[in-house]
Amino acid sequence: MTHLLGLSAVLSQGQASPSPVPGLLLIASIIGAVFDYKYKKAGGRKPSSRDRIFFLIVVLVIVGLIVWAASYNSEIAGMISVPIVVFLFFAWEVGRWRMRRKYPLPTAQKPEQPQP
16 A cells, blocks of 8 residues: 555655646637538638648648657657647647638628518
8 A cells, every 4th residue: 555655755856747728728719610511611712722732831841850859768759749739730820810800701781671
């Protein structure tokens, strides 16, 4: 029993409290993705091929960075992979948010009712 107490003390001392920022960015990105899905479904602009190509190039550069980091130390590659994916997803959704702000959906105007 004392062995388990000592092990839990060692484990709790070695871990720093994680930052809530990636979690918050992930939640904001998921909410943005839902809004973007509804925007595109309602007839909004879809990402241009230029946007998709640029994002693919950025993703390939990041993958290359992670592979390069894994060749030196796999722990570093593992530690940076998840936050980088979250930040990329957030960056994509920020770009889509800017697109939705620049090109809003046309609102249907209600016909005016005659005054009695």
